Amino acid sequence: MSSILMLRLMQYKRDISIVLLMTALTIGFIFIFAGPNNGVYKYKILVATDEKTPSYVRFMNELYKNKSYEFIEADYDTVKAEVEEGKIIAGIYFKNDEISILKTKEDINIFILENLASNTLFSIQSMSDMAETIVNYIDNIKDVDNNAVETIAYNEILESVTEKKHMTVSKEYLNSVNTLEYDGTKHLTIGIILFMSMFTIVFGIGSILEDKEYHTWDKMLISPLSRKQILGGNLISTFIVGAGQILLLIVLTKQLMGMDWGDGEDIKLVVLIGLLFVMTTTSLGLMLSGAVKTQRQLSTITPIILTSTSMLGGAMWPLDIVQSKLLLFLANFTPQKWAIEGMEKIIIYGGELNDIISSIIVLMIMTVVFFTIGIVTLKHAD
Amino acid sequence: MVLLDIKGISKSFKELKAVDDLSFTIDEGEIFGLLGPNGAGKSTTISMIASLLPPDDGDIIYKNESIMTKPNKLQKELGLVPQDIALYPTLSGYDNLKFWGHVYGIRGKELKNRIEEITELIGLSDRIKDRVDKYSGGMKRRLNIGAALIHKPRLLIMDEPTVGIDPQSRNHILNTVKMLNKEGMTIIYTSHYMEEVEELCDRICILDKGKVLASGTKLELIKLINGRERIDVQFELLNSKFMEEIKKLFYIGEITVLDNRVSIISENAENLLGDLIQIIKNSNTRILSIDVQKPSLETVFLHLTGRALRD
Structure with missing residues (x-):
């Protein structure tokens, strides 16, 4: 498994500019949409x-x-x-x-x-x-x-x-x-961070498809590495990068834009939700990677899926203004909805662990479901 | 000593039977050639030997143990040079070797030394730190081989390792194969380039449509055609009159026609050549070339299948 981690680290090192660009873009979007001086445009x-x-x-x-x-x-x-x-x-x-x-x-x-x-x-x-x-x-x-x-x-x-x-x-x-009463700045900051980090995560786990395109997947399968080790290495490396990016964005928005993520206890809960969200998105990426055959196909469907689910899940505006019962129902099937809701309950409404239990449970269930489907479809694709 | 024993393996993909009841053995320290045209079943056979594809039937025994039940032993000692380049193009050659070495449990100084050895062996010392996507086709092929050698495999499978490369890289690869074999490595070499297989392999198995047509040493295989020679005539436009006339020759051997090329395998090539020129003249057709070939594996394949190897 450490071999896969090393490989991905070398690849990220080579492609560090892309990861940094995604982070910078996220900060840029937050700055533009969540507005200067810690407020949305009034x-x-x-x-x-x-x-x-x-x-x-x-x-x-x-x-x-x-x-x-x-x-x-x-x-x-x-x-x-x-x-x-x-x-x-x-x-x-x-x-x-x-x-x-x-x-x-x-x-x-x-x-x-x-x-x-x-x-x-x-x-x-x-x-x-x-x-x-x-x-x-x-x-x-x-x-x-x-x-x-x-x-x-x-x-x-x-x-x-x-x-x-x-x-x-x-x-x-x-x-x-x-x-x-919702705080637009906080809502948009959370939404943009989650939305943008999803791209890094999904494309990160999509490296499996690159392995297949580069024919290195087969070579790995016949090596002493087990399938579990290969998948585990990919999942862990993607999780580390995704979590790192979210944590970095939390720090940057706090330091550069004065975003109030709450006190120590609040931040712990925000990070907990963030990490769970990374896990869910990693599994989602695995599922998407199993559903397509090439990285190019993944690149085509990912923006569509991530943008639509982010809109649906309230990453771009509060779900409270959505009146359609159907859209609100569908929002329940997006990880963004639960992650945003969980984070907002903590940093906007002063919630505690008990208030975000539903978000935690749903994100965990989604992780298991996406992961299982991903494993099955990937195995079938082989 | 038998290193690998292939026992009646078969593999189908839906309706297509890619490999059909294939059996052969590979001795330790030999270069074993799998020869056949595209679609003969070579790569499928290789995939099964490498434990990438499970056979539908049969068994593969490596050092007296079935790889179906115990693939680990083979996996540690196997090096695979796949037909397609299996490298990370955005990484340097060095990082690619480092990764594959790591996969096989080589670490630290040992890995560094091994990378240096391999780099020298494949002749990429001056470019090893460059990104692979900056390499030429030949350089990628050589690195592809290097990646399979990093852990000093006991059995090396090379699947069409010289496809689409320049003569210089090709020669380098062939020399490398010979050298590795001299050092005791067992090699399975697949190609549809007859000359390569002839030059390298101790024993050859000719495959077509998933079946073994013949196997043995080069001499044993050539004996199958009783030393007959082959004459290839390339016409500008082949006409029926020529075909009618040539078939009248009582001593004519096997005739194979492909587009405007006619191949004749005959025991009496010398006499045939004179008659052939006369018939060409009479049939009022233009030829582009006439080529008389000594008995070769290509001729054996033509004799066995009625098709040229590169069809």
Whole structure:
């Protein structure tokens, strides 16, 4: 097995420029798509209103918290003109506790904006309604007995403060439904790293096909090396290079772009998911190598498969904005979905090991399935 | 001493029977030639001997042990020079030898020394650090042989090692084979170049369509045609009149026609030549060449199959 590792090391040494180019490209893509200054490109959104009501103020305060868009207040005519001239992608007009989106086209960013605005409005209205209910309740019991009011109010406040019932409900609602709380920079960084590293890994294990084309595969088979050793050497070398690339990218994005991968414990879990993802992709590469006959065929199908599964698996945009049930169902069969979900749970939502168990299990199952199919098809191809 | 005993091996690929009940033995220290045209079953036989393909029937015994059940013994002592170049083109010649040496468990200084020896043997000392894809066809062939020799194999199988190379590299390879054999290496040499097999091999097995047509030393094989000579006539355009006239000669031997070439194997080539020229003249046809050949393996093959070796 050490012979195969040595061989691949010599080959990677010769082709180091390609590995470095892939790494540099990944960094470049992250820089371009996840944006400079640790943020995605912020779309400027103008917001207009006829009257700055308390609801409007609350609405704006909530919008300002969002990192994906830059919200600026303006008068209605300016908003309308800038939308029509294409200077901004959309504008928001707030009137009588209702909003309307000014737009000239439909696209994914406008769709996200619409969701953000309507969810924010719904959220502040819910909180306002709740506050009004409490005020009315206190008003109704005011005539009874001051001591009793005091006791009841005290108990109500104590209960709400202690149990934080309404706060908890509100927070959970925001986290689970409001898709726009996601951090675009982190999401895209994770997505691009996983997407690009898949190419290195799949082409790495595809060296088996090169061996067949170079007729060295047969020579290895008749040598004292066993088939297990040959395959094992290829799998391990590919895993090492793939894992090395992902780890390098984690370090580079942290150092060069200030990407927040969390504290020590978080990074360990991120690396765990990353390594599992490398294993799954290595097995996927083995399966693809068994399905085709030449490296050229692999080079043809790999970009198609990796790009489509990455799109499907949410490497390029959050799956929360995908509405098609079919696409969401299919996403479950891509390793990207589970790896991204696992990493995001840790570095965006502060999750722990328990939160990523499903990702770990699914990636392991995928590894076993791809590996088994790969071994069978490779043996059949011989 | 018998090193390798091939016992009735057969191999089919779907409908095609590539090797059909093949049997022969190879003695230690000899150069054994497998001769046959393309598609004769040489490479399939080689693959089975090298334990790359399992035979459908029969057995292959190496040093009294079946390689079907115990391939390890053979694998350690076998060197294979495949017909196709089996090298990593993006690596240097040195790295290729290093890898194959490592595969066979050679390490450190021993590996380094062995690479130097092999490099000198194959005449690539000045280019060994270059990438293989910068090599000429002949250099690749030589390195291909070097890679098979790195672990000092006891049995070396060379499958068409001189295909498509320049005469200089070819001579170098043939000399290398002779030298290795002198040092005691047993060699199985397959080729469809009759001259190479004639020059190198102690014993020869002629294959066609997966079967053994004949086997023995060169002299034994030539005896099969009783010392008859062969006349090859290459016509510009062969006409039927010539064929009618030539067949009338009572002493004519075997006639084989391929396109515009006629090959005649005859015991009385000297007389035949005079009559032949007369018939050519009468039949009003133009010839490009007439060639009288001494008894050779090519003639034996033609006699046995009715086809030329390179058909």
